[in-house]
Amino acid sequence: xxxxxxxxxxxxxxxxxxxxxxxxxxxxxxxxxxxxxxxxxxxxxxxxxxxxxxxxxxxxxxxxxxxxxxxxxxxxxxxxxxxxxxxxxxxxxxxxxxxxxxxxxxxxx
Amino acid sequence: xxxxxxxxxxxxxxxxxxxxxxxxxxxxxxxxxxxxxxxxxxxxxxxxxxxxxxxxxxxxxxxxxxxxxxxxxxxxxxxxxxxxxxxxxxxxxxxxxxxxxxxxxxxxxxxxxxxxxxxxxx
Numbered sequence: 001x002x003x004x005x006x007x008x009x010x011x012x013x014x015x016x017x018x019x020x021x022x023x024x025x026x027x028x029x030x031x032x033x034x035x036x037x038x039x040x041x042x043x044x045x046x047x048x049x050x051x052x053x054x055x056x057x058x059x060x061x062x063x064x065x066x067x068x069x070x071x072x073x074x075x076x077x078x079x080x081x082x083x084x085x086x087x088x089x090x091x092x093x094x095x096x097x098x099x100x101x102x103x104x105x106x107x108x109x
Numbered sequence: 110x111x112x113x114x115x116x117x118x119x120x121x122x123x124x125x126x127x128x129x130x131x132x133x134x135x136x137x138x139x140x141x142x143x144x145x146x147x148x149x150x151x152x153x154x155x156x157x158x159x160x161x162x163x164x165x166x167x168x169x170x171x172x173x174x175x176x177x178x179x180x181x182x183x184x185x186x187x188x189x190x191x192x193x194x195x196x197x198x199x200x201x202x203x204x205x206x207x208x209x210x211x212x213x214x215x216x217x218x219x220x221x222x223x224x225x226x227x228x229x230x231x
Contacts, residue, residue: 034216038154045204045224046154051217089154093216097170098144100154 002026004092006101011109012080020104021072022090028071033092035073037066040087040103049088050075082108111135113205113222120228126193129225131205138186139163142208144218145179145190147201157203160188163211195229202226 005023012018022035029035031053038046048057050066053073063081067074073090085108090101116130131143145157158169160179167179178191188205202224209217 036217038218045221046206047221048217048219051219052215057219091154091156091218097159097168098156098216098218100146100156103153 002094002096002099004090004099004101006088006090006104008102009105009107011107012077014080014082014108016080017076017078018080018106019069019074019076020088020090020106021069021074022092022101023072024092026094029068029073029092031068033073033094035066035068036091037064037073037075038089038091039084040089042086046089077106080108084108111207111220113207113220115203115205115222115225118226118228120230121195122231123196123229125195125229126191127195127227129190129192129203129205129227131188131190131222133186133188133207138181139183139211141210143179143181143188144206144208145177145188146204146206148204148224149198149201152201155201157190159208161211162188192227195227197229200227200229 003025035053037050040046049060054066063078065076087103089103091098112134114132119127139162144159147155160167162181180189204224205222206218207220
């Protein structure tokens with residue numbers, strides 16, 4: 001069974017930089033898995049941030065960036081704002097369909 | 110602007126069925142794939158399936174095969190997701206979400222509906 005892994009929780013200081021990662025138990029994540037990233041605030045639907053590894057949507061703030069990092073997909077937040085506190089999900093697209101990671105709770109403290 | 114508006118909350122008894130709808134607007138309905146994704150209370154996101162609104166072709170997660178049916182009505186730009194043989198573990202928020210353009214190389218999900226809460230309880 002394919003599992004997509006994310007850090008359960010991460011804490012960052014306001015104004016700081018943090019990187020969240022998204023891995024797979026099948027091996028290294030590559031761009032062929034079209035990694036996407038989403039932000040979910042409490043009580044809200046997810047909001048898309050990044051697609052195809054590195055591409056921002058038109059509404060995504062520039063402080064969010066996507067990359068591949070040591071065999072994983074990565075989401076980096078630079079100059080973290082208090083409103084960035086949320087759960088972040090990645091999704092990888094496999095042949096049988098997309099699989100979401102378990103989500104990372106980002107705390108801004 | 111792209112909008113996905115879902116139907117209201119539903120309560121069902123175990124073994125019943127439920128239908129959730131999702132009306133799309135703001136773009137050409139048949140140009141983009143759609144996904145259904147659910148989220149149990151306090152849990153993460155779970156992919157259920159995808160539909161091509163042009164021909165209605167579907168691919169379902171193995172977990173839901175046999176219990177799920179996704180359809181669309183192109184005349185009203187509305188998607189439907191039917192789930193039957195409901196059990197308590199199906200209590201969740203159900204989301205429709207727009208995927209990439211039909212024929213696109215890269216896969217993505219961009220716009221999401223507001224979610225529909227389905228509660229299964231005896």
